[in-house]
Structures are given as C-alpha cells and as structure tokens.
Amino acid sequence: MTLHRTLQRRQLVLGGLGAAALATATGRAFAADYPERPITFICPWPAGGTADRSMRAICQIAARELGQPIALENRAGASGMIGTKALASARPDGYTIGQIPISVTRFAQIGTVQIDPLKDLSYLARTSGQTFGIAVPASSPFKSLRDMVAQAKAKPGVVSYAHAGVGGATHVGMEQFAQAAGVKFNAIAYKGGSAALQDVLGEQVDMLADSSSWAPHVESGKLRLLATWGEARTPRFKDTPTLKELGYDVVVEAPNGIGAPRGLPPAVEKKLRDAFRVAVASEEFKKVADSIDAPVMYQDGPEYRKYVEAVYRQETELIRKLNLKELMEKG
Template identity: 75%
Template sequence: MHRVSPDRRRLLTASAAGAAGLLLPAWARADDYPSRPITFICPWPAGGTADASMRAICQVAARTLKQPVTVDNRAGAAGMIGAKAIAAAKPDGYTIGQIPISVTRFSQLGSLQADPRKDFTYLARTSGQTFGIAVQPDSKFKTLHDMVAHAKANPGKVTYAHAGVGGATHVGMEEFAMAAGIQLNAIAYKGGSAALNDTLGGQVDMLADSSSWAPHVEAGKLRLLATWGEERTPRFKDTPTLKELGYKVVVDAPNGIGAPAGLPPEVEKRLRDAFRLAVQSEEFKSVAAKIDAPVMYLDGPDYRKYVGQVYDRETQLIERLKLKELLAKG
C-alpha cells in the first residue's frame, strides 16, 4: 500500500480546506466582517421611544464594529412588518434589527409569516418597557382596588383604551382582569397615542399603555394606579405593581436584537460581542432610563431559550383569552 508522507498529507488537507473555502458564497466568509455599513431595521416609527433607544444602541455598536450601523424604520402591524423583513433578509450580518418579544404571539395569530423559534438568529435581549394603568385625576378610582371593586359590581361596564387587539397592553390587561376575577370593556385603538388622547379627553375610564402616560402623570393630567413590572419603576416609586397588589401578572415585553437564521458563527459572535458592550454602555443606559425602559440584557443563546419559553406561554394565553376569535371579529 502506498503511504502518504506527513508533509504530503498536510499539504493535501490544506488544499482541500482552501478549495472548500472557495466554494462558499462571499457573504459566508466572515474573516473581514464587517467590511461595509450594516442596516438595522427598527420596526417602529422614527421619533418614538423605541426608535430613540435603538439609535443609541446602534451608535455605540458601530464604534465596536468600526462600520456605520444605519437605522431603517419599517413600522406597521405592531412591529411585524420589520420582523418579517429581518427574517427574509440574506443571513450575511449586513441586515439585522430589533425583534419585539411579541413575535411569539403574532406568529401564532397569523400576523407574522415566520417562526420565531427557527427563523431568527438572536444576538441580545436589550431592555423592557414600563406598562401601567392610568386614569384621569378626578376619576372615582383612587386606587386599583377601587376599580376592581366597581368592576365586580358592574361587569363589562368599566372601559379601558389599549393600542390594538393582541398587543402587549391588551393581553396584559386581560391577564390582569382574569387574575382579579373581573370583566372589563376593552376599547382597541390603532396605536398608543390615540388611546392616550381619548383617555385624556374622558372618552374612556382608563388607559393601559407603556409609558406614554408618564409626562401626563408628572403634569397632574393623569393618575397612575399600577405598573406591571417585576418591581416598582424608579421614576414612579410611589405607584405599586400589580404583583404587590396581589395579582400574579408581570408584563415587561422586552425587546431583542436579531438577524435572519443561518448567520455564520463568526459573524454572530462579532455582533453578539458588539451589542453586549452597547447594552452595557452608559450611553444606552441613559437613554433607556429617560424612556422608562429597564435594561434586561441576555446574550443571544440565552435570549433564544427565553423566546422559546415565552412562545409556549403565549400558546396557552391565546387559548385562554380566545385571541384568535377576537381578531376575527376585528
């Protein structure tokens, strides 16, 4: 039998590896990544709180990556237009973006034609949101317990405004109602600003929203009955959480950063490292604090596990709240 010398074997192995490398598409060879600007899809409108936080985090990440990270706003469908664009992009690391945790719900409700368990590469969980229940200052509901007592005596009479069927504010409020044993009258709006305006105008009894109410609470135009986080929010430390009032409901709807599935491992690691540093930066923390967004960092693989857990919880919640039937009614 002909024996191949060790030197000859090494040469053949190196040649085979080089040939294999030549067969890879250019975008899969990550040695020089990134060599051009990166597009970051933000699934919310320009000028909003989510947009502000993502612009801050991209600015910091760009310094680590040594390439511009340009924000591209693809708003609509409760963030699902942007999420779909991320899932459909080429997995080369040059199109990434913000992925709301609500992909776990809307994919099951048919609003997102992608499977969040398989169709994304997760890079980081960044921050959550501060949700709360607010009323007008002259409302007869001085506390949340006042409202619950009135709702028990008057099923379906107490109204609340929310930003759309199936969204975090709607689902969170209905979870709370189930925990409290009450029936509320949910009024759906096309976004939080319209819901806020009608609450300020007295068309509804309560507002369920993320911190759009914050400046109005500080100005005395609204009163905050409860927030929905694990702990009290520093800015409104006198307001109790649903949890401490006796309702086992926590809603913080954290956002993450991701890319299409199939990202080369070297590219994934580079991006995970860059966004880890960005989330931990004082620049991002400062912007997050201003918009009442608690920093909730998780590395990509841990965030993937979290997404899987939330997906399973959402499956049960969709069934309990009959969300598919509600959406079908419009």
C-alpha cells in the same frame, strides 16, 4: 476498473473538501471586512415611542463599535409584526438587523404572522425590559385600581382602555388582569402607544395600558398611575403598587431584543453580538434606559434564544387560557 473508481472517489472527496475550504475562506474574508457599508435596523414600532427611543440609542453606540452607521427604519403596524416579518425575510448578510418583539412567539402560534421565531430568526442580544402600567386622566373618578375594578364589575364592558394593538403585550396584559380580577373591559386598539396616549390625554378613553409613555404625564399631573406590571415597584414611581402586590398574579415585562434573519455567517453574528454587548453595558445606554423606565435585562445571543424558546412554550398555554385566537378574530 476498481482502481479507476477509487481514484474517482478520491478526486470527488478532495474536490468537495476544496469547495468547503473555499467557502469557509470566503466567509472569513467577508466577515473580516464586515461591515463595509451602513446597516439597516428595522424598528417595528412608530417613531417617538419608548421602544423607538431605546433602539435609536443602542444603535448609535453599536455603530461606533462597528465603524459604520446604523440607520433605523420604522416599519410599524400589526402590533410589531410587519417589521418582524420584514426582518425575517431580509438577506442574512448582517446588513439588515432589527428589534424582535417577544410577542412574535404569540403571533406565530395564533397564525397572524407567517414566520417561525424558532427557525427563521437569529438572536443577537436581549437588551432591556419595559415598565408597563395603567394610567387614567387626572380628572378620572378612579383614584385607585380598587375604584376602577369596582366600576368595571358594576358595569361589565363599559370601562374602556387604549392599547397598542390586538394581541400585543399591553392588550394581553390587560386581558390577563381582567381575567384575574373577574371583570370585562372595553378594549380599544391603536397602531401604537403614542396614538393611544393622545386619546387618553384627550379623555376619549378611560384608561391607558402602555409602557412608560405615560411617565412624563404622570409627573406633570395630567395622568394618574394606578398600577405597574413588574415583579417589583419601579424606582421612579415607588408609591405606585404593582398588580401582583394588589393581589393579581400578573407580571408583564416584555423585554426588547435584537436579531437578524436566520443564516448569518457565524463571524458576522459574533461581531454584531460583541457590538451590542458593549452598547448595552455602556453608561450612555443605561442613562437612556433609565429615562424611559426600561430596566436593563441583557442576555447574549445563545441565552436570548433559550429565553425565546421558554416564552414560546408559555405562550402556548396563555393562548389557550385567554382564548386569544377568538379575541384576534374579533379584532
């Protein structure tokens, strides 16, 4: 009886090892053939914006590396969270990937998106940052940031700014600045930077807080750039000071990143990481990044995940400091 049980146990162990070996072999075979068909890339922003342009460029280059087209699909709304939720919910087979807005670390904690960015997503590459700034129409009485702050202090809640969505980088960045400056603005939310830009150009709103959608209009003289939000001045607008330089300890870069649903086969993940590493390093992508003032800030998947984890911890404090849950409830 003891011998019989021992033999049974050996058969179970060997059977289990056989199943594991078969699964590993199947995974390797799948990875060897991957990709066999086009890949869908979810961009959680409207077409035509800086993030959309950046992602389209990088996907074209990565597609050549992978030998299959990458079709970009815009799923905008909820400050990027509609597309991010769709990405997290997709099948983890490598045929659905997408941009991950770093603000998911904030929205997940506030509760407006029901995913856990530390558990529900795979991280493939951090690509490039963004140049955020505050711009006003050429006809604006604000000739400098000092002029604008003085007016905002004199008339709390009157000076308005357009941003790309409640709780997103442009909204939170402006609220950080407002707190640092001791002022209160009238924040007006849009579904994306493009719509916000149009209303500022039409002089319906006093200011625009956005990534570099304002750049060509500043160069053409339609808008005036009051400040940028990076650690240092941007080369393209080297005469414009940063918020930090003007005495406000606010830096917002919100790097773009690329990811996939949790559970990618390791070999498929490696192929994707390798393809996007080549794409980010290419001169072709650097030219596009320069044209939209998006400094290249590459990190490979494992380092990118560590960055996301660090930002998640920082957002916990920022949510408390800015009362973001209350702001979100007010819309």
